[in-house]
Amino acid sequence: MKVIVDQDKCVGSGQCVLTAERVFDQREEDGIVELLDPEPPAEAAADVRLAASLCPALAIRIEDATA
Template sequence: MKVTVDQDKCVASGQCVVAAPEVFDQRDEDGIAVLLDAEPPAERADGVRHAAAVCPALAIGIQD
């Protein structure tokens, strides 16, 4: 699994951090999502998929 975040689309809702805190974080200055792990292990796949599904800006991309 390869994960991307389009920071230009991100609206800083933080839903990704709640869903998968090992993979996503937010910048302190503006709350925009940052990727901590672009290729997370299989055991984190469910959380990453949930994060992508709940992202209001559809800023998370997943490639299997």
């Protein structure tokens, strides 16, 4: 799994941080998403997918690894 964020789309709602705090954080000055782990471990996949689905700005994109 590869996680990509679009900081230009982010509105700073913080849903991603609340859902997957080891993968996402927010900048202190404006609350915009910061990606901490672009290739999180498999055990974080469900939380990352939930975070992406909860993002009101659709600023999180997930690319699955192909076999």
